[in-house]
Amino acid sequence: xxxxxxxxxxxFTFSSLGLAFHRTHLISALLCLESMMLSMFVPLSIxxxxxxxxxxxxxxxxxxxxxxxxxxxxxxxxxxxxxxxxSDHLHNLNLLQC
Amino acid sequence: xTYFVIFLGICFMLGVLAVASNPSxxxxxxxxxxxxxxxxGWLMSLGVSFVSLALFMIYLxxxxxxxxxxxxxAADPYPEAWGNWRVVGYGLGFVLVVCVGVVLGGFVDFWKVxxxxxxxxxxxxxxxxxxGVAVFYSWGVGLFLVAGWGLLLVLFVVLxxxxxxxxxxxxxx
Numbered sequence: 001x002x003x004x005x006x007x008x009x010x011x012f013t014f015s016s017l018g019l020a021f022h023r024t025h026l027i028s029a030l031l032c033l034e035s036m037m038l039s040m041f042v043p044l045s046i047x048x049x050x051x052x053x054x055x056x057x058x059x060x061x062x063x064x065x066x067x068x069x070x071x072x073x074x075x076x077x078x079x080x081x082x083x084x085x086x087s088d089h090l091h092n093l094n095l096l097q098c
Numbered sequence: 099x100t101y102f103v104i105f106l107g108i109c110f111m112l113g114v115l116a117v118a119s120n121p122s123x124x125x126x127x128x129x130x131x132x133x134x135x136x137x138x139g140w141l142m143s144l145g146v147s148f149v150s151l152a153l154f155m156i157y158l159x160x161x162x163x164x165x166x167x168x169x170x171x172a173a174d175p176y177p178e179a180w181g182n183w184r185v186v187g188y189g190l191g192f193v194l195v196v197c198v199g200v201v202l203g204g205f206v207d208f209w210k211v212x213x214x215x216x217x218x219x220x221x222x223x224x225x226x227x228x229x230g231v232a233v234f235y236s237w238g239v240g241l242f243l244v245a246g247w248g249l250l251l252v253l254f255v256v257l258x259x260x261x262x263x264x265x266x267x268x269x270x271x
């Protein structure tokens with residue numbers, strides 16, 4: 001595995017592990033989601049220039065657009081949780097009591 | 099040049115580790131900003147300058163600025179930075195997972211592959227990704243319209259999520 005590929009592969013692993021574990025704040029999970037997106041954007045940009053296929057450069061731009069949608073929705077849920085419960089602690093999201 | 103690019107790759111990993119190791123969100127955003135600045139420099143070193151600048155402006159200048167002021171909603175009375183033992187434990191645990199994965203998966207030919215791509219040398223004004231993104235407006239115009247429609251839709255999604263008076267998705271009051 002080349003050192004570049006190892007960098008973003010392990011960055012994706014770190015952020016998905018960070019998303020999987022329990023944390024106090026909702027926004028910490030959203031930040032891990034954003035770093036997953038960033039660590040996917042970098043290899044998607046490098047892959048067309050390594051394989052000399054320019055038309056695949058479309059894919060990271062499209063991914064950036066949809067990740068902006070996702071970040072906006074996540075922050076809207078953060079704001080809604082703060083306005084209802086006063087904080088964004090994950091133990092406030094307890095409607096599913098099982 | 100090769101060592102500089104590998105150094106940027108390592109800094110990217112460290113920035114993402116700083117986010118994932120669960121500090122207080124005030125410090126997590128610092129790690130994310132570092133990771134995105136370093137990834138912009140990394141993409142620029144590899145020759146894809148357009149997507150690097152698009153990342154800089156849209157991701158760092160748009161989305162991360164919104165995240166940075168949204169962390170004010172996540173106030174901790176005692177914020178934990180990376181000097182805290184709990185955060186260090188998380189970080190070392192994640193590094194251990196990746197090391198175990200590397201040992202099991204095999205680390206063949208690590209130093210044989212370089213870091214140059216087709217555009218990383220020389221000084222040309224128009225690079226490979228300029229032509230690639232132009233496809234978005236010519237042959238990929240349907241996808242362009244779908245993405246624009248999705249972005250417009252998200253505006254209304256956000257409006258409905260934060261609407262109060264028991265009408266939104268999360269609002270109970």
